[in-house]
Amino acid sequence: MRLDSFCYRFIWRLKRRFYRYKDKCGPIPIVEREQPCRHFAPPATVLATVQQRNCPEQLANFERLCAQLQFIPRVATYLPTQLEERDWHRLLELHSAKERLCYLTFLVKRNKMRQKTEHKKAQMQLMRSGGGGTAMPKTEEEEDELEEEFEEEEEGRKIVEEEEEKEERDKEEEEEKGDEQRTATRKNKAFALPFISTANRIAASHRYIRSLQLAETPRIAFDCRFLTLHSKRGLNLTMLQLQMLLSANRDRQMPWPIHLCNFPSTSSSTDDDGTGGADAGAVAEVHALCRMRLNSLDSTRCVTGELHTESYTELFPELRSADKIVYLSPHSKESLTHIDPDACYVIGAIVDRAREPRIPPKASLLVSEEEQLPCRRFPIPPEFLRGGNPMLTLVQAMTILQHVFHSPGGDDWHGAFEQYIPKRKRLAPAEKNTVIRLRYDNIHTRNREMARIVEQRIPTTAAAANVDQQQTNNGGGRSDQKMAVGMRFLSRIFG
Missing domain, CATH: 1.20.5 (Single alpha-helices involved in coiled-coils or other helix-helix interfaces)
Structure with missing residues (x-):
């Protein structure tokens, strides 16, 4: 045991005896045990797939993953009980130890959430059946x-x-x-509920068709050209937000027309020049998630929106000529003062949860400048964004537009921001709960140290190092790096 590790562990235990809250003691010490707490063995199908590809880089990455999964259970305990085949394939797509540790943590949280949901469902079934169910409580x-x-x-x-x-x-x-x-x-209420639900869907379809016929509200277009540039986690979150906003707009008494434009097609992934086309695997993944999350677009019972492979400039050429296609971006210098009922407002389908290395920070502003479209941002006062990140979710952006448009006078921006901007964005770091903030700081510090230890014990291969270096350059902080990323992004998008 190293001297500094022994001293930190001794001081941490000493603090633990005197402090009331263990979060004030600092990050929990990382202890390397002789025996691992979990045993992860790769399935035979995964091993056969790696051998069939006959790629030295993938084989080296697989060996490194197996070595990491043998070492990580010796220093970490917050791990899943077992790994499925798809989890192995997902871990093989990741290269750094930090990403793999984050994915293992995500698996634990997902399993706990599923167990909690199943336990609640079992309790509800027992309560509804009067105790005739089979689920048993835990204690x-x-x-x-x-x-x-x-x-x-x-x-x-x-x-x-x-x-x-x-x-x-x-x-x-x-x-x-x-x-x-x-x-x-x-x-027989259980038999009547499906008919009520069907009637509600039919009524929602009639309301949506009526809004299309009357054209009293603005059009909302979501720019889906960014979907193929997302990571798997970011793509899943973006599709989930699109699903939520389609449902929220469907249930409104006056729904707005929604258009999912620039949706990647299979033909765009097989271009001859190879510059403007998207990756075939990424396009297939987008379509698979679309069938799972956005199946309401293909429903014959309810109309919730329209999906187009064409651009919004091709769908609405008369609005383009009248400069009534407005691209919304939080990085624009000009604010949106009023909402025009005859305009089309474009929102980039970009996830706000995490930073995507293949998408530059000001992607929506770059696209609006390239297409020569007016770009606006919400007139959000500084006191509403003291928390930092100015990006809003797709659902929040759309509900703010709808709230302001249907408000008396059409200018209730303050009420919309007060209602739909989360409280965490309005609070400064000093105003937030210090105990919770300290707890998460300790967790992040411990995770970074654990990733450093794993990388030190099991070095990165040359292929993985090149990928990590490329991702680091894409997310660099200097202006010339950002400009290079923006130019590569525009060349990839517009060909």
Whole structure:
């Protein structure tokens, strides 16, 4: 054991005895154990796939991954119990130890969330069936609480049934037929719900078609040319946001026309010159997530939006000539003062959660300048963005536009920002919870140290080092690097 490691561990334990909150003691010491807490063995199918490709770089990456998965369980405990085949393929696509550790942490959180959801569903089934389910609580205290809830619910159900029977007997002579219909409806609600849902979908489709016919609201176009440049995590988050905004817009009394433009097609990935086309694998992944997340676009029961491979300038040439296609970007210098009902507002389909190395920070501004479109930003006061990141989610951007447009006078920007901008963006770092902030700082510091230890014990291969260096250059902080990234991005997008 190194002297500095021993001293830090001794001081941390000493602080732990005197401090009330363990977060004030600093990051938890990293202890390397002799025996790993998990054993991860690669499936035979993954090994066969790597051998069939016969690529030295991929084989070296696979060997490095196996070595890391043998060493990581010796220094970390927050790990999944097992890895599926798709998890191995996903880990092979990652190159740095930091990315792989983050993905393993994500798997643990996802499994816990699934277990929590299944436990809640089992409890709800038990409560609805009166204790006839098969799910069992985790502890004896939870079992006693559930038994008490079931007993109270059973007594209440008996009282309700007795009252219903009494009412039925009293009204049987006067309204025999109507009473039978009401009883059948009350006892067969589960069979009536699908018809109600279908009726709601039909009504939502009628409202959307009516908004298209009347054309009283602006059009919203989402620029989907960035989808193929996202990482898998970023693409999944972007598709999830598109799914949420389609559902939110569908449920409005006056929905807005939504157009998903510049959607990547299979023909664009097989260009002859190879400059303007997207990667075939990325396009296939986008279409697979589209079938999973945006299946409502192909539904015959409900109309929620339109998907186009053409650009918004090709769909609305008359608006282009009238300068009524406005690109929204948080990096624009000019603010959006009013919302024109005859205009089309374009929002870039870019995830706001994490930094994407293949997408420059000002991608929407670069696209608007290249296409010579007016670019505007929301007039957000500085006090609403004291938290830092000025980027909003796709759902937040659309709801702000709808709130301002339908407000009296059409200028309630302050009310929209107050309602739809999260509180975490409005609070300065000093105003946030110091204990929670300190806890996450300790977690991030410990994760960085753990990634450094893994990289030190298992060095990066030459191929992975080149990929990491390329990603670092793409995310560089100097102006010349940003300009180079922007030029490569525009050449990739516009060919």
